[in-house]
Structure formats: structure tokens, C-alpha cells
Amino acid sequence: MTALLEIEGLTASYGQIRALHGVDLTVGEGQVVALLGPNGAGKTTTLRSICGMVRASGRIAFRGRDLIGLATEKVTRLGIAHAPEGRGTFSGLTVTENLKLGAYGRRDPEVRRDIDRWLETFPRLADRRDQPAGSLSGGEQQMLAVARALLSRPALLLLDEPSLGLAPIVVREVFDVLARIRAEEGTGMLLVEQNAALALELADAAYVLASGRTVLSGPASEIRAEDSVRRSYLGQ
Amino acid sequence: MERFLQVVVDGIADGSVYAALALALVLIFRSTGVVNFAQGEMAMFSTFVAWALADAGVPLLLAVLGALAFAFAAGMVVERVLIRPVEGGNPLSLVIVTLGLFIVVNSAAGWIWGFNIKEFPALFPGGVAEIGNVSLSIESLGIIAVLLVVVGLLWLLFTKTPIGLSMRAAAQSPSSARLVGIPVGRMFMLGWGLASLLGALAGVLVAHRLFLDTNLMAGVLVYSFAGAALGGFDSPIGAVVGSWIIGVTEALAGTYIDVIGSDLKVLVPLGIIFVVLLVRPSGLFGSPEVTRA
Amino acid sequence: MSLVRITAGSRAHLALRAGVALIVAIVVIAIPFNSNPSVNGNLTLVMSYAVASMGLGLLVGYAGQISLGQGAFFAIGAYAAAAMLAKTGLPYLLALPVAAAVTFAIGLAFGIPAVRLRGLYLALVTLALAVAVGPVIKRAEPITGGVSGLSAPQPPVPGWLAVDPDQWLYLLSLVVTALMLLLAANLTRGSLGRALVAIRDGERAARTSGVHVSRTKALLFAVAGAYAGVGGGLFTYAQGFVAPESFTLLLSFTFLGAVVVGGLGTVIGSVLGALFVVFVPQYAGDVSQALTGVIYGCTLIAVVYLLPGGAAGLLRRLRRLLVDVVEPAPAVPEPESSPPPPEAQRGVHDAVPTSDPAPAGGDPAARGLRP
Numbered sequence: 001m002t003a004l005l006e007i008e009g010l011t012a013s014y015g016q017i018r019a020l021h022g023v024d025l026t027v028g029e030g031q032v033v034a035l036l037g038p039n040g041a042g043k044t045t046t047l048r049s050i051c052g053m054v055r056a057s058g059r060i061a062f063r064g065r066d067l068i069g070l071a072t073e074k075v076t077r078l079g080i081a082h083a084p085e086g087r088g089t090f091s092g093l094t095v096t097e098n099l100k101l102g103a104y105g106r107r108d109p110e111v112r113r114d115i116d117r118w119l120e121t122f123p124r125l126a127d128r129r130d131q132p133a134g135s136l137s138g139g140e141q142q143m144l145a146v147a148r149a150l151l152s153r154p155a156l157l158l159l160d161e162p163s164l165g166l167a168p169i170v171v172r173e174v175f176d177v178l179a180r181i182r183a184e185e186g187t188g189m190l191l192v193e194q195n196a197a198l199a200l201e202l203a204d205a206a207y208v209l210a211s212g213r214t215v216l217s218g219p220a221s222e223i224r225a226e227d228s229v230r231r232s233y234l235g236q
Numbered sequence: 237m238e239r240f241l242q243v244v245v246d247g248i249a250d251g252s253v254y255a256a257l258a259l260a261l262v263l264i265f266r267s268t269g270v271v272n273f274a275q276g277e278m279a280m281f282s283t284f285v286a287w288a289l290a291d292a293g294v295p296l297l298l299a300v301l302g303a304l305a306f307a308f309a310a311g312m313v314v315e316r317v318l319i320r321p322v323e324g325g326n327p328l329s330l331v332i333v334t335l336g337l338f339i340v341v342n343s344a345a346g347w348i349w350g351f352n353i354k355e356f357p358a359l360f361p362g363g364v365a366e367i368g369n370v371s372l373s374i375e376s377l378g379i380i381a382v383l384l385v386v387v388g389l390l391w392l393l394f395t396k397t398p399i400g401l402s403m404r405a406a407a408q409s410p411s412s413a414r415l416v417g418i419p420v421g422r423m424f425m426l427g428w429g430l431a432s433l434l435g436a437l438a439g440v441l442v443a444h445r446l447f448l449d450t451n452l453m454a455g456v457l458v459y460s461f462a463g464a465a466l467g468g469f470d471s472p473i474g475a476v477v478g479s480w481i482i483g484v485t486e487a488l489a490g491t492y493i494d495v496i497g498s499d500l501k502v503l504v505p506l507g508i509i510f511v512v513l514l515v516r517p518s519g520l521f522g523s524p525e526v527t528r529a
Numbered sequence: 530m531s532l533v534r535i536t537a538g539s540r541a542h543l544a545l546r547a548g549v550a551l552i553v554a555i556v557v558i559a560i561p562f563n564s565n566p567s568v569n570g571n572l573t574l575v576m577s578y579a580v581a582s583m584g585l586g587l588l589v590g591y592a593g594q595i596s597l598g599q600g601a602f603f604a605i606g607a608y609a610a611a612a613m614l615a616k617t618g619l620p621y622l623l624a625l626p627v628a629a630a631v632t633f634a635i636g637l638a639f640g641i642p643a644v645r646l647r648g649l650y651l652a653l654v655t656l657a658l659a660v661a662v663g664p665v666i667k668r669a670e671p672i673t674g675g676v677s678g679l680s681a682p683q684p685p686v687p688g689w690l691a692v693d694p695d696q697w698l699y700l701l702s703l704v705v706t707a708l709m710l711l712l713a714a715n716l717t718r719g720s721l722g723r724a725l726v727a728i729r730d731g732e733r734a735a736r737t738s739g740v741h742v743s744r745t746k747a748l749l750f751a752v753a754g755a756y757a758g759v760g761g762g763l764f765t766y767a768q769g770f771v772a773p774e775s776f777t778l779l780l781s782f783t784f785l786g787a788v789v790v791g792g793l794g795t796v797i798g799s800v801l802g803a804l805f806v807v808f809v810p811q812y813a814g815d816v817s818q819a820l821t822g823v824i825y826g827c828t829l830i831a832v833v834y835l836l837p838g839g840a841a842g843l844l845r846r847l848r849r850l851l852v853d854v855v856e857p858a859p860a861v862p863e864p865e866s867s868p869p870p871p872e873a874q875r876g877v878h879d880a881v882p883t884s885d886p887a888p889a890g891g892d893p894a895a896r897g898l899r900p
Contacts, residue, residue, distance in 0.1 A: 051415065072414035081415075088412040090405050100398070101405050105417045152416070271649055321834065327648055329833045331595055332789045335782045336829035343822020454778070458660050461653055469649065499664050506657040513650050514642045 002064040004029045004156055004188040005050070010058035011212075012042075012049045019045045020056070021212040027156065030186040032178075034199035034220065037209035043192040044085050046209070047158045050190075051075050051082050062156065077105050081149035082158040087141045089148070091134025095125050098133050098144055102151030111151070118147040121177060139170035146174060150181065157181075157189045163198060171195070175202060200224045238370045243487050249376035250459075251483020252383035256438035257453070257460035258467070258475035259390070260431035266470050267407035267427035270319060270330055274337035276453030276460070278314070279435030281345045282307035283443050283452060286436075287356055288349070296357055300440050304433050311432025312425040319428070320421065346450045356443035379441050386437065387476060403427060455502065459486070462505035466512050468522020478520060482508060534853040542854060557703065566695040570767065571807060573695075576702040577763035579803035580709050582787040583796060584756020587713060589785070590793040591725040592749050595648055598639075598655030600781030601662040602632045602754040604771075606761025608666065608673055611771045614681035621684045621766075625705065628762035629755045636754025637747060644746035659781045666773045678772025681765050702763050706800075709759060713796045716752070725749065757784075790832045792841025801840035 005027040012020040020042045027033045035043045049056035052072045060067040067075055076082065081102075090098055099118065103111045119126035122143040128136060133144060142162055149157055162178075163171040179202055181187055193199035200206055206223040208216035216223065257279060264272050272278075286303035290296050318337065322329045360378035364371035394400035406413040406423035413420050438460075439453060446452055463482045467474020482505050490501040512519060535541040561569045585599045606628035613624050643654050666673045673679060686697040716722055724745050727735035736742050765771055783806045791802025813824035836843060 053411070053414075072411075073417050073419050076415055077417045084412075084415065088409070088415055090408050090412060092408050093401075093404065097401055100401060101413075101416045101418070104398075104402065148416070265649075271652070318830065326837075328589060328595060328789060328793070329837070331652070332786060332833050333830055335785065336826040336833070338782070338826070339779075339822045339829070340826030343820065343826065347820055347823065458657070461656065465650070465653055500668055502664055503661055506661045509653060509657045513646055513654050517646060517650050 002061070003027060004031070004063060005190065006059070006061040007046070007050075008059040010046065010049055010056060010060060012045050012054045012056040014045075014054065019054075019212055020049065022058070022214075023209065023212070024214050025190075025207045025217065027188050027190050028204075029155075030182070030188055031205065032182055032189045032191060032203045034196070034203035034206040034223075035190060035192045035209065036196045036199060036206055036223075037215075039194075041209040042212040043209055044160055045212075047082060047084070047160055047190065047192060050080065050158060076152070079152075079155040080158065081152050081154035081156070083142075083145040083149040083160065083162065084158075085160040085164075087145040089133040089136075089141050089144055092132055094131060095129045095133055095136070095144060098148055099151055102148030104152070106152065114151055114153075118151065122147060139166045139174075142166060142170075142174060143177075146177065150185075150187070153185075155188060157187050158192075159189060160192045161194060162191070163193060163195045171198065178202060197224075239491075241370045242372060243491050244484055245372045245380075246376050247484035247487030248480050249373070249379045249483070250487060251463070251480035252379050253438050253442045254456060254459040254463045254483055255383055255476040255479035256386065256434050256441065257456055258464040258479045259387075259472055260434040260438070261460060261464050262467075262469060262472055262475040263427055263431040263434065265464075266472075267403065268315070268319070268323065268424050270323070271334070272431070273331065273334040273457075274341055275431065275435050276457035277338050277341040277345070278307070278310065278432055279439040279456075280450065280453040281341050282310070282432070282436035283356070283439030283448060284345050284349050286440050287354060287443070287448055290357055296359070300359070303440065304436050307432040307436035308429040312429040314432070315425045315428035316421075320424070323424075342450055351450060354448045356440075356448045358444045359440065375445070382437070382441065383476075386434070387472075390472070399426070458502065459483070459505050462509045464519075465509050466519055468519030470523060471519070471521035474519055474521030532851050534855060536857045537854050538857060545852065558700070561692075561696040561699040566693070569695040569699045571811075573699050573702045573767045574764070575800075575803045575807045576699075576706045577760045577767060578784070578787060578807060579760075579800045580706055580763060581757040581760030582784050582791065582799035582803050583709060583713050584753035584760075585784050586788045586791070586793070586796065586799045587716065587725075587756070588749055588753040589788050590795070590798075591717065591722070591729060592746055593648075593729045594644070594746065594750075595652045595785070596655040596750070596753065597652050597778075597781045597785065598658040599753065599757050599784040600776055600778065601655075601659045602636060602757035603761040603764070603780060603784070604662050604666065604776035605635060606632045606758030607765045607771045607776070608679065608761070609758065610762035610765040611679045611681040612672055614765065615679055621682070624765065625759055625762040628758040628765075630758075632758025632761070633751045633755040636751035639754075640747035640750030641743075644743060644750055655781075656778075659778050662776060663773050663778075666776070674772075676773065678770060680770050683769040684766055698767050702767065705759065705763060709756065710796055710800075713756075717796070721745070721748075786829050790829065790836075790839055792839025792843075795839075795841040797844075798839050798841035801844075805840065 003026045005025075007023055007025045010020055010023040011018065023042065023046055025033065025035070025046075035046065037043055045054055048054040050060055050062075050067060052067065052070050052075050056068060058068070062075075062078060062080060065078065067078075082088070090101065093101070096115070099115045100111075103114065119129060122140075124140050125143055125147065128140065133141065136144060142164075146159070146162065149159075159178075162174055166174070175198060178189065178191075182189065182202070191199050191203060200220045200223060203220040205218065206220050207214050208223070216226075257275060260275050260279075261272065264270055264275070282303045285306050286299045289299035289302050294302065314337070318333060319330070322333055358375070360375045363374055365374050365377060392400075394404055402413070402418045403423045403426060405416070406418055406420045407427070410420045413423070435453075438456065442456060443452060459482055460479065463479030464475045465478070466481060467476070467478025485508065486501050486504045489504045535545065560572065581599055581603050585596060588594050588596055609631045610624035610628045613619060613627050614621060639658065643651060646654060667676050669675070683694070683698065684701060686692060686694055690697065692700070717725070724735070727738060728742055728745060764775075768775075787799060787802030787806045789802070790805045791798030791800065809828055810821055810825045813828075814821040816824060832839065838845070
């Protein structure tokens with residue numbers, strides 16, 4: 001059975017600068033995989049490579065289909081949603097408009113119901129549904145980014161640092177929602193996180209990147225227990 | 237007093253023509269960040285198409301619609317073929333490309349239809365309408381009405397339709413738009429097509445009064461730039477309001493200030509551009525980020 | 530890859546530059562005596578355009594500011610010169626400094642507030658200036674002769690020079706153009722040039738390193754205006770007549786086109802660009818009278834796409850096929866044989882191209898290596 005996402009020997013460059021030197025990872029259907037590592041290890045670049053935002057070579061297969069060289073908008077239409085670094089919200093558009101855009105490409109009649117559902121899940125978004133997204137707080141924008149990503153009913157959700165800059169209580173809220181989604185929808189997730197502990201709580205498996213390479217991988221429980229890992233790569 | 241109202245209404249009518257072209261400029265600027273110096277010439281060319289169709293016997297309304305459709309298609313082609321390859325690069329290259337386009341389109345029109353002045357059929361009945369004790373030109377009222385309808389349609393398009401939303405998203409943040417699956421390139425093409433259509437509309441509205449030749453839109457372009465600058469180059473409302481202000485000011489100055497005859501009228505919008513850009517570059521409605529030096 | 534490789538600053542290099550300069554000088558001086566008045570007249574026009582484009586090139590290529598108003602300054606300079614020649618009895622050579630002074634002053638007055646504006650807005654303001662000039666000229670009849678224009682006496686051939694009038698005008702323009710070219714090259718190499726490069730590369734950084742950004746930009750605007758003014762003065766010399774039709778908005782576009790086609794950031798480019806904008810429309814007209822503009826416009830666009838470095842860039846590439854000029858190795862070699870960091874040598878040479886056809890740029894890979 002083909003995995004949801006298979007990456008082999010991924011290399012990527014920004015212009016002349018090589019950022020990834022050979023990343024390998026796999027995400028199974030419905031699996032949550034954490035992508036950990038120090039700053040500059042290439043975690044964001046990996047996500048960007050999947051979405052065709054960076055020039056990459058190697059192998060990236062989504063349910064067997066090769067993604068290298070595919071334009072971003074085509075990749076996302078295959079069933080991958082990306083809540084990027086910087087949240088990717090349209091600050092001049094309202095919360096509701098942002099959510100509608102999340103459902104771009106969906107033709108089914110349940111879009112309205114999904115939007116209502118996410119507004120229910122994140123009541124603070126519902127309060128601000130007609131306000132421009134740029135006026136939202138950091139936490140609210142992150143919730144908006146997640147909700148928007150999920151509105152496309154993706155098979156694979158890419159999350160880049162969802163906890164960044166958020167108050168602990170808000171982070172808890174977001175991760176609770178992610179856990180619920182995993183349980184209810186069976187959405188696969190590739191989660192890049194600085195907060196390794198939090199990520200490993202949610203994840204089934206984890207990969208650790210350093211200097212653009214995979215250096216460690218295994219079930220989340222193993223990675224969590226590895227003292228050396230925590231000290232060397234996770235700065236704990 | 238009656239005279240004053242007449243002059244004001246005529247000024248708003250002129251301003252409406254400038255507004256149509258200004259909307260085109262702002263639309264392209266907001267979506268692709270490009271200032272299309274050739275917008276006026278493209279509009280002139282489309283107006284010639286309308287004239288040619290009408291001259292060949294096509295009923296006027298159909299001729300105009302045909303020209304608008306032509307303009308839409310032409311705008312899309314220009315974006316895809318000429319502008320897309322240089323879009324992200326050196327802004328000077330973009331300026332030169334649009335200037336080159338200006339020259340090409342201007343000459344092509346002259347080559348195809350000659351340089352003699354042509355009469356363009358009137359879109360509105362001549363004469364005046366008596367409102368109270370003021371007689372207002374029907375043509376002026378018609379032009380204003382058309383502009384209001386067009387602005388209304390644009391507003392509906394951008395705020396109520398999915399494609400309008402996608403276009404706004406692509407304009408605001410192309411990378412985020414791609415992430416939700418929006419084909420950004422195609423949105424840019426649509427933007428240019430729409431802008432070209434607006435320009436053509438300006439052309440057909442004004443051609444009867446100014447007479448049709450290859451110089452038709454060059455003057456209008458300057459006024460439209462002034463209107464867009466006054467309104468704030470990234471604000472469509474600003475483009476309309478700014479253009480109306482320009483039209484009215486120009487009409488009043490030409491009528492009531494003796495030193496400024498009809499030939500120096502052009503100094504009014506130019507003076508306004510100077511003052512606005514030096515005092516408040518973001519204009520009446522624009523956002524400050526656009527102008528930070 | 531090249532046929533010959535020489536070191537910058539070596540005697541071979543100096544000899545090469547002197548040789549090329551000599552050949553160019555001989556050719557350029559000999560031309561008017563081996564052609565006809567029509568060609569000479571065109572080349573004289575090329576030179577007046579080249580001077581104006583040189584100034585615009587400084588503004589655009591070095592400060593990165595797009596001005597659509599160079600044609601306006603050209604017109605002002607031309608009219609100032611014409612008015613002086615026609616209405617005062619002052620020596621004709623004074624017409625050029627007068628034109629330069631007037632346009633410098635106006636450029637400064639305009640530039641001080643205008644250079645605060647970002648690209649698009651500066652372009653718009655200068656566009657407004659270019660459009661305003663025509664009607665103002667037509668209205669200011671007592672000075673400008675209004676719609677009918679102004680006739681100005683042309684510089685007479687000096688008694689001691691046995692040449693024809695068209696040759697004389699050519700040579701006079703040549704001297705002035707050469708002087709303006711040398712001046713531009715000097716400006717770009719001196720402290721002004723370094724300040725401009727710093728500004729172009731990043732205004733905030735420039736400010737922190739002590740460059741007074743607004744003052745420099747305003748000064749540059751005035752200098753560009755003065756160049757256009759001198760070009761306008763040469764135009765008046767050559768034509769003997771000025772009228773509003775000669776100074777349309779298209780003229781401003783033409784100068785901008787000349788700068789880009791000739792090669793941004795180079796001074797020689799303005800001469801090449803001026804040749805392009807004067808002769809291509811004429812050739813296009815020969816191909817097809819009505820399609821002149823189409824061919825010209827398409828060529829402009831093609832140059833932007835295919836030759837981003839402009840004609841000067843093309844010349845440089847051709848030159849590199851023949852001669853490779855490399856930086857000399859450092860006088861005291863390092864103990865470990867590692868090449869010295871390229872930044873120290875890169876700075877001025879790369880960023881400040883000269884009018885010389887053999888600039889000491891060279892290949893980054895060749896830096897620090899012995900020839």
C-alpha cells in the first residue's frame with residue numbers, strides 16, 4: 001500500500017544556496033508525523049518543497065503521484081493543505097472570506113456547513129467573522145490558518161510552527177483541535193514544530209532534521225524518550 | 237447658478253470618463269503592481285474597433301459590445317505574452333515594455349485606420365434635459381449613469397462572486413492564493429482583461445465629443461493618472477472620486493478663471509498631481525504602504 | 530576562453546585602452562569628412578540626444594529613479610539657448626552654460642521635494658512635468674515664440690577652420706559630448722558615484738554609512754536636468770529652430786528607451802542608445818512608412834527581453850571573447866595559498882562601469898589568480 005506521503009533523497013536550494021541535502025520521511029494515511037530539529041535545519045524548506053514553492057529534486061510522492069516540478073496551486077488541489085510560516089492569511093479580506101477561499105475548488109454543497117462548523121469550533125473566529133483578518137491576534141490568525149487549511153478537506157495537512165508566538169492556553173486550544181481532527185477525520189499531518197514536547201504528544205512518529213538531513217526517525221514515544229536527542233537536537 | 241450646475245455636471249461627466257480609465261490603471265496596479273502606460277492607447281485601439289464595426293453596418297450597441305469583448309481578450313493576451321515574462325523583475329523593464337507597447341499600439345492604429353480624424357457616432361441622444369430650471373446635457377447625464385452602473389457591477393463582481401474573491405486574493409498575496417489552489421496567473425490575465433475593457437469603455441464614451449484619432453486617449457490618460465493619484469493608487473473608490481474631482485476642477489477652472497483658457501486646462505490636473513504627491517502621496521483613500529520611499 | 534589575457538593596471542592594459550581610445554577618436558573625427566550633410570546632421574542629433582540620455586542614465590542606472598520628464602528639461606534647455614541666441618548678443622558658446630544653469634536650477638527646485646517619492650510616484654510627477662511643458666511653451670509667446678516657434682542663429686564656422694557648416698556643427702557637438710562624457714565618468718568614479726551606488730544598493734544602509742540620501746538624490750536630479758539642458762542647447766545649435774512639436778511626451782519616452790537599450794549603468798550606453806533611437810525609427814520608416822512605430826516599439830520590447838544588459842552589455846561580452854582583463858595577484862602572497870577575498874577588489878570596479886570599452890571588471894573566478 002502506498003503511503004500518503006513518501007519523501008526520498010530530497011534536496012532543495014534557494015538560488016545558489018543548498019538548504020536540503022537529502023531528507024527522507026514517510027507519512028502514512030491518517031498518521032501524524034512530527035518534523036523536529038533546530039533552527040535552520042530545513043523543516044520549513046521541506047514543507048515548501050512539497051508544495052512546489054522551492055526548487056527541489058529527489059522524490060516526493062503523494063499517494064504514489066510525483067510532486068516534484070508541479071506548480072503550487074496544482075499540488076494543493078491534489079488534497080494537500082498547507083498552513084505556512086506566517087499563517088498565509090489574506091489580511092485585507094474578512095475571516096469569512098478567508099474561510100471561503102480555503103474551500104476554493106470544492107464544488108460540493110457542504111461548504112457552508114463546514115464553514116459554520118469551524119466557526120463553532122473556534123468561537124473567537126465566529127465573533128470576528130466579518131472583520132479583516134489582519135486585525136486578528138496572532139492566536140486567532142493561527143486558528144484561521146488551520147480552519148482554512150481544513151476547509152479543503154485535505155488528505156494531508158502541512159503545519160508550519162502552529163505554536164509560534166502564541167500564548168500557552170491558545171496553543172493548547174489549537175492542539176486539542178488537531179487531536180480531534182485526527183480522531184474524527186483521519187487527516188494525515190506533517191507537523192513542523194519547535195515545541196518538540198507538544199508535537200511528540202500528538203504525533204505517531206517523528207523525524208529529526210539537522211543541517212538539511214534526516215538524522216533520526218522513529219515512533220514518537222521512542223524519540224521522546226531519547227535523552228541524547230533532546231539535548232543535542234531539541235535544545236532541552 | 238444654473239451655469240455653475242451645468243459646468244459641474246459636465247465636469248462630473250468628464251470625470252467619469254477619466255474614472256473609467258483610472259479604474260483600469262488602479263485595477264492593474266493593485267493586482268499586478270504594474271503601471272500600464274499603454275492603457276490609453278489600448279483603449280484608443282478598441283475604440284477604433286468599435287468605430288470600424290459600426291462603420292461596417294453593425295448596430296452601434298453591438299459594435300460597442302464587440303469592441304469591449306475585443307478589449308477584454310486583448311488585455312488577457314497582453315498580460316500573458318508581454319507582461320508575464322518580465323513581471324517579477326526590474327521595474328524599469330516593465331516601464332519600457334509598456335512604453336514600447338504604447339508606441340506599437342499607437343502606430344498600429346494609425347497604420348490600420350489612418351491618421352485622419354473620424355467621427356464617432358453618439359451613444360446618447362443630443363440635446364438637454366430640463367431639471368428644475370437647469371438644462372443639463374443628456375450626453376453628460378448618460379456618461380455618468382453608465383459609469384455608476386459599471387462601478388456597481390464591479391463592486392458586485394469583487395465582493396459577491398467567487399471569482400471576484402479569488403482575484404482579490406491573488407492580488408493581495410499571490411503565494412497564499414496559490415496555497416489554496418487559485419491559479420494566480422489566470423487571475424492576473426482576468427485582471428488585465430477587465431482593465432482593458434474599462435479603458436475601452438472610456439474610449440467609446442468620449443470619442444463622440446473629442447473625435448476619434450490616434451491621439452484620443454493621450455490627454456485622457458494624464459487626467460486619469462491624476463485622478464488615480466489623487467484618490468490613492470490602490471483604491472478603486474479613490475480612482476472614481478479623484479477623477480470626478482479632477483473633472484470638476486478642470487471644468488470650473490476653464491470656465492471661471494480667465495488666465496486658464498482651454499489650452500492651459502491641462503495644468504489643473506498636473507498641478508493637482510504635484511500637490512498631492514508632494515503633500516500626501518497616498519492620496520485620499522490609498523494605503524500608506526504603497527508610497528514609502 | 531579569451532584570446533588574450535592581460536592584468537588590470539599593467540602596461541599592456543594601459544596600452545590597450547589608449548589604443549582603443551585613439552582608434553575611436555580617429556574614426557569619430559574622420560566621419561564628417563567622409564559622409565554627407567544629412568548623415569552629419571543625424572549624427573549631430575544623436576549627440577544631443579546622447580548627452581540628455583547620459584544624464585538620465587545617471588539618474589536611472591545609478592540612483593534607480595525613473596524619470597519621465599527628461600524631455601521637459603531638454604525642451605527648457607533648448608528654448609533657453611534659443612532665447613539667448615535670438616534675443617541677446619552674447620557669444621554663442623554661452624548658450625550651453627546658460628541652458629545648463631537654467632535646467633540645473635529647475636531640476637534642483639523640482640528634485641528637492643520630488644525625490645522623496647517612490648518609483649511610481651516619481652514617474653508620475655515627472656510625467657506631469659513632461660506633459661505640462663508643451664502648453665506652457667505655447668502660452669509663453671513673448672519668450673518662446675508660442676506655437677510658431679523660435680529661430681536662433683546657429684554657431685558660425687570660425688574663420689581659421691576650413692570646414693563646412695554641417696561638419697563644424699558635428700565637431701562642436703563632438704567636443705561638448707566628449708566633455709560631458711568625461712564629466713559623467715568622473716562623477717561616477719568619485720565620491721558622488723560611490724554615494725549613488727550605496728543608495729541604489731539600499732537606502733537605509735547608505736544613510737547609516739553617512740550618505741545624505743535626499744540631498745544626493747536631489748543633486749543628481751538637478752545634474753540629470755542640466756545634462757538634458759546641454760543636450761537641448763546642442764539641439765538648438767544643430768537645428769537653428771525650436772518649436773513645441775519637437776518636444777512631445779514621446780521625447781521623454783525616447784530618452785528612457787535610449788538608456789535601457791544602450792545599457793543601464795554605463796555611460797557609453799547612452800551614446801549607443803541615442804544611435805538606436807535616432808536611426809532605428811528612420812530605418813523602420815524605410816521598411817514601411819506607416820509601420821515605423823510598430824517596428825520601433827517591437828524592437829524596444831525585444832531588446833528588453835533578449836538583451837537585458839543593452840548594447841553596452843553586448844559589447845562587453847564581445848570584448849570578453851577577445852580580451853580578458855584580470856585583477857593582479859596581491860603583492861604579498863598568503864602563507865597558505867588561498868586566494869584573497871574578492872570583496873575588496875570587487876567594490877568599485879564592478880559597480881562603477883566606465884566609458885572605456887575595456888573596463889577592469891574581469892571574471893570573478895579569475896580574481897586573485899596570477900595571469
